[in-house]
Amino acid sequence: MVFVEAKVLDATHLELSSPIAAPSGRIVLVTVAEAEPADDERREWLAFSAQSLQSAYGPSEPDYTADMIRESNPEYGK
Secondary structure (H helix, E strand, O other), X not given: OOOOOEEEEEOOEEEEOOOOOOOOXXXXXXXXXXXXXXXXXXXXXXXXXXXXXXXXXXXXXOOOOHHHOOOOOOOOOO
């Protein structure tokens, strides 16, 4: 599988950012995933989220050892 960015030229044409190894006439599958705009509000929300997460776990947060686990999760690590 190859991931290549493309610029939309019009409703039926794309301009690839780099060539793909496919001969002319070959049919390829295209999945469209729109890039999210990197606007100021989104950056502010991401910064706020990171700050809130940091405040949830401070330097005094205890370390939990394996012997403190009451019931293990058999799915953990699979």
